[in-house]
Amino acid sequence: MGLNRLGRIFVFLILLAGSFIWGLATIQYKIVPYKQILYLLDVFKSEDDSNQSPSVLDQHFVAKLSTRDSLKYPPIKKLEELYSRIDNYRLDIDALADSFDRIEVRGFNVSQHVLAVTYQLDEKIDTAFAYLNPSSIKKNKEVGILIIPGSGTNQSSAIYYDIGNNYQKSIDNLVKEYGDAIILVKPNEDFLAIHNGKNKISEVSYVNYLLNVGSSYSYYYLVQSMAIMKYIKSNYDQSVVCGLSQGGVAALLNALQSSPDKAVIASGFSTLKDFPYRSGLDQIVIPDHKSIYNSRDIKEMIRNSSTQFLFTWGLEEKTIHGSDAKQMISAKLFAGLSNVVTFSHPGGHSYFEPAIVDFIGSE
Numbered sequence: 527m528g529l530n531r532l533g534r535i536f537v538f539l540i541l542l543a544g545s546f547i548w549g550l551a552t553i554q555y556k557i558v559p560y561k562q563i564l565y566l567l568d569v570f571k572s573e574d575d576s577n578q579s580p581s582v583l584d585q586h587f588v589a590k591l592s593t594r595d596s597l598k599y600p601p602i603k604k605l606e607e608l609y610s611r612i613d614n615y616r617l618d619i620d621a622l623a624d625s626f627d628r629i630e631v632r633g634f635n636v637s638q639h640v641l642a643v644t645y646q647l648d649e650k651i652d653t654a655f656a657y658l659n660p661s662s663i664k665k666n667k668e669v670g671i672l673i674i675p676g677s678g679t680n681q682s683s684a685i686y687y688d689i690g691n692n693y694q695k696s697i698d699n700l701v702k703e704y705g706d707a708i709i710l711v712k713p714n715e716d717f718l719a720i721h722n723g724k725n726k727i728s729e730v731s732y733v734n735y736l737l738n739v740g741s742s743y744s745y746y747y748l749v750q751s752m753a754i755m756k757y758i759k760s761n762y763d764q765s766v767v768c769g770l771s772q773g774g775v776a777a778l779l780n781a782l783q784s785s786p787d788k789a790v791i792a793s794g795f796s797t798l799k800d801f802p803y804r805s806g807l808d809q810i811v812i813p814d815h816k817s818i819y820n821s822r823d824i825k826e827m828i829r830n831s832s833t834q835f836l837f838t839w840g841l842e843e844k845t846i847h848g849s850d851a852k853q854m855i856s857a858k859l860f861a862g863l864s865n866v867v868t869f870s871h872p873g874g875h876s877y878f879e880p881a882i883v884d885f886i887g888s889e
Contacts, residue, residue, distance in 0.1 A: 583608065587725040592680040592716045594687055595640075598655075601723040611720045612732045615713055616741040617650065617749060623818050626752045626783035634757055639686070640717075641708060645753035654750035655718060657686040659698045659707040669705025669766060670758035671886075673697055674751050674780070675712065676771035677808040682711040694770045697877050701768065704886050710754055712747045729807040737813065744810045748776055755784040766886060769794055770877055775810045779819060781835070782827050788834045788886060792877050793847040795837055797821040797856050803846055825859055828866060835866045836885040842874040 583605050591597070602608045621628070625647065632651070633644045641656045661669070675681035676694055684692040686709055688699070698707035711718055719726035729743070736743050751767075758765045765786035769777025774794015781789035800821050805811075828835060837860065839851035850856050857868035867885060871878035 584722070586727045586731045587722045588730075589726045589728040590679055591719055591721055591724070591726050592683050594683045594689075595717040597719060597721060598717050599720065601721060603722075608720065608727070608731075612727075612735065614652075615732060615736055615743055615746045616739060617647070617746050618740070619742055619745045619812060622745065622812065622815055624783070625749055626756065626780075629749070629753050629756050631753065631756050631760065634761075641754075641757075643753050643757045645756070647749055647753075652750070652753075654753045655711040656754055657682055657698075657709040657711065659686060659702050659709065661702050661704070661706050663703060665704075667763040669764040670762035671701045671705045671707050671766040671768060672751065672755055672758060672777075672780075672786075673701070673707060673709045674767065674769040674773040674776045675710065675715075676769065676773035680716045682709045683716045685709050693876055694773070696879070697768060697770070697882075700877070700879055700882060701766070701886060705762070705764070705766065708754060708758065710747070710751050713743070713750070733807045733811065737811065742812045744776075745812045748779055748810075748812070751776060751780050752784055755780055755786065759784070759786070764788075766790070768792070768877075768882075771875060772809050778824070779810075779815075781833050782819070782824070782831070785831055785833050787832075788836070790836045790838075790877075790882055790885065792838045792882075793840060793843060793845075793875055795824070795856060796839070796846050796850040797859055798846040798850060821856075821859060825863070828860070829863055831865065833865065834885075835860075836869070836881065837866065838869045838871055838878050838881055840871055840873045840875055840878070842872065845875070847875070 583602070586608060599611070602611065628647055630646045631643060632646055635642045636658060639658055641658045643654045645652060645654065673685065675685060678684070681694065683689065685695050685698050688695050698709055701707050714720050714726060733743050755765065755767060766788045767777045767781050767784070767786050768790040769775070770792040771794060774791045777789060778791045778795055800816070837856060839847045839856070841848065841851045843851060851870040854870060857870070860866040860868055869878065869881045871881060
């Protein structure tokens with residue numbers, strides 16, 4: 527019986543040694559079942575990878591970072607840091623209509639091509655940033671021209687650096703023939719990104735959240751545009767605000783409070799917006815602002831304003847602005863107002879340069 531046990535042990539050791547030698551030969555000479563083992567390993571690895579998902583923090587960073595300028599803020603490493611940065615966007619919107627009057631400019635600084643304006647609104651002290659593209663022509667009266675970018679990722683740098691086939695990139699080079707072009711950098715855009723070093727967060731991470739806590743991202747950057755305009759009015763002889771699309775809406779809301787000398791509203795206003803219309807998170811979303819800024823009230827505000835307004839719409843636009851251009855709906859609303867020029871141009875969703883040159887260049 528003892529010999530049988532020793533025999534079994536001997537056979538086991540022989541098999542073990544043979545398996546080891548076969549394994550070495552399989553790896554060395556890639557013989558059967560080398561390929562079959564690799565296939566099974568790939569299957570198990572794929573299944574393991576598919577079960578892994580990004581962390582809650584990583585899921586926020588989905589938008590493209592701008593590489594044109596050094597990022598102002600360090601990478602986010604903890605959820606608490608992300609939440610704190612987003613909470614910095616919170617503002618009470620109960621007093622939307624008199625925001626400009628409540629803003630106090632506390633200082634400013636120009637470093638290379640970036641303007642920083644420190645301001646206070648009620649108890650909140652903050653800083654607004656803009657690209658500065660100085661005028662190529664000096665005149666007797668210096669003019670500051672605020673450009674509020676429309677929707678899209680990193681649009682302020684797209685304008686300043688003339689990046690690609692951008693729908694609004696030409697505006698700063700156009701207007702700087704008449705004054706300094708000052709391009710608002712919206713929060714979380716360009717060098718103000720909330721990022722992890724590779725990507726930045728998108729509107730999904732903060733727009734709905736801010737609305738649900740009684741605030742608004744749109745209102746936050748609108749206030750920052752007003753702070754820049756307050757700086758312009760204190761440091762220039764004349765002031766202008768320009769905006770296209772979503773930026774045109776913001777430029778209009780800014781102008782109705784800040785009363786610049788001139789305002790260019792390109793595809794940013796339509797009486798058709800008094801009714802339900804298609805819109806997204808990247809558009810102006812300020813709760814209840816339409817109760818103040820509806821077409822009828824806007825007309826009366828403009829009638830009583832010292833600002834000269836230019837409103838344009840493109841006949842080739844596919845949105846309600848195209849319908850407005852064809853039927854001249856908003857143009858009819860403003861008919862008879864001496865401080866309003868309206869123009870339906872043959873282009874699409876863009877700044878129409880001839881009309882803008884005539885308007886800004888006129889005395």
